Amino acid sequence: MLLAERQSLILKELNDKGRVYAADLALQLGVSEDTVRRDLNRLGELQLLRRVHGGALPLQLDVPDYADRLELKHPDKQKRATAALSYLQAGQTILLDSGETCLYLAKSLPRDMRLTVVTACPLIACELMHHDKADVIVVGGSFFKPALRSVGAVTCNMLRKMRFDIYFTGACALHPERGFTAKYMEEAEVMRISVEQSDRTVVMGGPDRLGLIANHQVAGIRELDVLITDKSADPTVLQAMRKRELQIVLV
Amino acid sequence: MLLAERQSLILKELNDKGRVYAADLALQLGVSEDTVRRDLNRLGELQLLRRVHGGALPLQLDVPDYADRLELKHPDKQKRATAALSYLQAGQTILLDSGETCLYLAKSLPRDMRLTVVTACPLIACELMHHDKADVIVVGGSFFKPALRSVGAVTCNMLRKMRFDIYFTGACALHPERGFTAKYMEEAEVMRISVEQSDRTVVMGGPDRLGLIANHQVAGIRELDVLITDKSADPTVLQAMRKRELQIVLV
DNA sequence: CCTGTTTTTGCGTGTTCTTGCCGATTTTAC
DNA sequence: GTAAAATCGGCAAGAACACGCAAAAACAGG
Known part of the structure; x- marks a missing residue:
């Protein structure tokens, strides 16, 4: 048998x-289970079947592939996000920026944590639809x-009327002396107000x-x-930032 | 069984x-209840169902995963939406409600049509991300x-400051005498203002x-x-609505 | 034909995954 | 309130698995 x-x-x-x-295939084809497993794994890599524990299933599209929901395209971003969670406390009101890390x-x-989550990013609002304990507030504008978010005067006005325990944001650009800068003007304006209105950033x-x-x-x-x-960050830059009283967390 | x-x-x-x-699943699938529970819990973690005491329920709203997979799911809704397009003109400012039809x-x-699209539904805002010619305004709140949309005082205030050429909405309930009614109070309030602020609904x-x-x-x-x-709608009801100067389009 | 390399395969090892069971705890129903 | 049902956590047996190794087969080139 070839x-x-x-x-x-x-x-x-x-x-x-x-x-x-x-196990059945091994018996049926007269080869060891290891060989069958190798075959299944290879066929799975070629997207010809769906490899599962104990055997394989067809690639039926009607069954949503829940496996890739766990797949992390950017494990490093996930790590940073997870680390950020430790700053959260139940009952807080947090402002979530747009961006993949957020x-x-x-x-x-x-x-299971009761939170008020404010965001100007519609995608994040949608994501929180199934978070039963979170009150979500969408900032309009x-x-x-390009940034998948609300900006402009309406956004700024709405943010100015609120106060946040923590503002979580992804960094566009961070420099020891020049500080936190952003690519787009409108976005920068909103982020500036976000920092001002928050106890911690x-x-x-x-x-x-x-x-x-x-x-x-x-x-x-x-x-x-x-x-x-990340741990791989330039120690010189980090040291310069620490001097300016920025707490650094390495994951 | 895998x-x-x-x-x-x-x-x-x-x-x-x-x-x-x-319990039913355990009997039906020939495994212990513990195993079923583990399956349910896992599927719940993956957001594929809503785990409840004793079993599981479907997720309230089928989030279309920001993909276009639902094209074939509700051809009738697609037809109504397509028919609605004929009321659009380039340069208009339209208000898009939440809901699947919208x-x-x-x-x-x-x-290729230049439009200003206003919406209180984050999912719709996300959907329009790739529509280059459309200026999108997100209504916050x-x-x-349950309705996947912004509601409340902030939403109402923001809407009151705007004017729309057309307000597109999906019907919760429509009665010849009682008119247009909605399930949730907050939602109804926003929709009422939406009608008021729009030239046409x-x-x-x-x-x-x-x-x-x-x-x-x-x-x-x-x-x-x-x-x-749809054509299958009750002619009596339709006639009663026509008498009240509502234009009816059947698809 | 011969030799060295690659591929395939089975086996043994230890690891991971799955599952049922059991007791303790929580939730639900009455 | 109490009893039943459902759940949770831990545990252990067995299945499935990954990994490395070595033998056998297939292959390549001189």
């Missing part, structure tokens, strides 16, 4: 029966597509964002409270 | 019946999860919504302009 022939038989069997078991943070918010950003300077000033380093970044 | 296979069956059963009991409408907006609703009365008044039939529904 390898390719065997794999074809497996696919045929799967197509006929709707499921295959590794989206991860939203997804990771403890389901002009929808700025927690910035999550990859090492690549440190030392950068963007066009629009958001806040000085001293106005920020916590930076969550 | 674990993944079993979990798929549970989801299918839930989808068919609208609810599942742990989501279809948002997806169907001509990509308290996020009301276009209601899209299936035949099942006609003749219904919900608890909270939104507007009288005479305040509405166009109703888009």
Whole structure:
């Protein structure tokens, strides 16, 4: 029996029966279970079937593949978001910025913690739809597509009327001397107000964002409270920031 | 029976019946209740169902995952949305309500038409992210999860400051004499203001919504302009609405 | 034909996953 | 309130798995 022939038989069997078991296939094809497992794994890599514990299932699209919901495209961002969670306390009112890291943070918010979450990012608001314990407040305004968020005068006015325990944001650019800067003017304005209206500001950003300077000033380093970044960050830059009373968390 | 296979069956059963009991599933699938519970818990963590004491329920609102998978799911809603498009003109400012039909409408907006789209539904705002020609304005406020939209005083105030050429909305309940009513008070209040601030109101609703009365008044039939529904709608009800100067479009 | 390399396969090891059971605790129903 | 049902956490047996290794087969090139 040829390898390719065997794999074809497996696919045929799967197509006929709707499921295959590794143990059965081994018996049926007269090879060891290890060989069958290797076949199944390979076929799975080729997206020809869905490998599961004990055997395999067809790639039926009608069944949502819950497996990839756990898949983390950016494990580092997830790590920073998880680290940020430790600054949360039940009952607080937090402001969640837009951006992928903040989206991860939203997804990771403890389901049993009562919170008020304010956000100008519609995507994050949607994400929190199933978070029963969270009161969500959407900040309106002009929808700025590049940043997937509201900006402009309406946004600023609405933010000025509120106060937040913590402002979580992803870093566009963070420089020891020039501070926190952003790419777009409108976005920077909103972020500046966000910092002002919050007791604490927690910035999550990859090492690549440190030392950068963007066009629009958001806040000085001293106005920020916590930076969550990776161990691989440049120690010199970190030291300069620590001197300016920014607490650094490395994940 | 494979674990993944079993979990798929549970989801299918839930989808068919609208609810599942742990004890029943155990008997039906030939495994212990503990195993079923573990499956349910896991599926609940993955947001594929809502875990409750004794079993599980479907998620309240099927979030379309920001994908366009629901194209075929409700062809009738798509038809009504498409019909609504004919009331659009380039350069207009339109108010898009929340709801599945409005989501279809948002997806169907001509990509080459310059529009200003205002919405209190974050999901619709996200959907319009890739519509280059549309200026999108997000109406903020308290996020009301059952309707997936902003409601409350902030929302109302922001809407009162604006004016719209057309207000597109899906019908909760439409009755010839009692008019347009909604299920939730907060939602009704926002919708009432939406009607007031708009030159025209276009209601899209299936035949099942006609003749219904919900608890909270939104507007009288005479305040509405166009109703888009199906050919299968009750002619008596339609006639009664026509008498009140509501234009009816059948798709 | 011979030799060195690659591929395939089975086996043994230890690890992980799944499952049922059991007792303690919580929730629900009456 | 009490009793029943459901849940939770831990535990242990067995299944499934990953990994490395070595033998056998297939292959490649001189």
